[in-house]
Amino acid sequence: MKLCSICHKISATDDDHLHCKEKLRIELEAEDFKNSIPEKLDIARNAGDVQTDIKALLGHMSREKKAES
Numbered sequence: 475m476k477l478c479s480i481c482h483k484i485s486a487t488d489d490d491h492l493h494c495k496e497k498l499r500i501e502l503e504a505e506d507f508k509n510s511i512p513e514k515l516d517i518a519r520n521a522g523d524v525q526t527d528i529k530a531l532l533g534h535m536s537r538e539k540k541a542e543s
Contacts, residue, residue, distance in 0.1 A: 508535055 478485045480494035512532055 511535065 476485055476488055477483065478490045478494055480490050480498055483491075485491055
């Protein structure tokens, strides 16, 4: 038995819990997707084409990313 490196609870196997690994994978995929949105929209070149509400949403998401870092 050892401690799960993700949730820090006892694991019956010598590995991390499967549900903890899956949750971490999903969170990382979501973070990668969120980080790639501005690149996909190419905001730097087409800033005038993006609607105001989309700009506000992307601004909020980028501030959230900076706060987490």
